[in-house]
Amino acid sequence: MTIDTLRFEMVAAIKARDKKKQEIIAELTQKAKEAAFEGHTALPDQIERLILAECKRTKECLLVAPAGREDIKDQLRIKVALLEEYLKRIEEEKHG
Numbered sequence: 001m002t003i004d005t006l007r008f009e010m011v012a013a014i015k016a017r018d019k020k021k022q023e024i025i026a027e028l029t030q031k032a033k034e035a036a037f038e039g040h041t042a043l044p045d046q047i048e049r050l051i052l053a054e055c056k057r058t059k060e061c062l063l064v065a066p067a068g069r070e071d072i073k074d075q076l077r078i079k080v081a082l083l084e085e086y087l088k089r090i091e092e093e094k095h096g
Contacts (some may be wrong), residue, residue: 001047001090003032024079028054048090055083 006029013021028051035046062076 001051001086001093002044003029003047006032006047020075020078021082024082044090048087051083051086051090055080055087058083 006025010022010025013025031050032047035050058076058079062073065073065076
């Protein structure tokens with residue numbers, strides 16, 4: 001997965017008016033830019049590691065989310081599902 005792929009995903013989320021997906025993709029894109037060397041594009045391996053780390057962090061947040069806060073848990077579940085979808089696509093690209 002590349003920055004361009006994330007940008008394409010952002011355009012699709014905007015057209016679908018999917019605000020949650022837009023937020024998640026914007027966060028990933030920003031973190032990928034921060035991870036890249038200044039003046040260079042983030043490498044696909046860097047983006048994969050970033051998505052893996054973010055997925056792990058989000059799952060940990062889900063485990064410690066307050067018991068009565070289903071709204072928070074739902075948002076975290078949506079984020080995990082999207083991140084896992086991206087990880088699956090990355091694996092398919094590697095072996096496809």
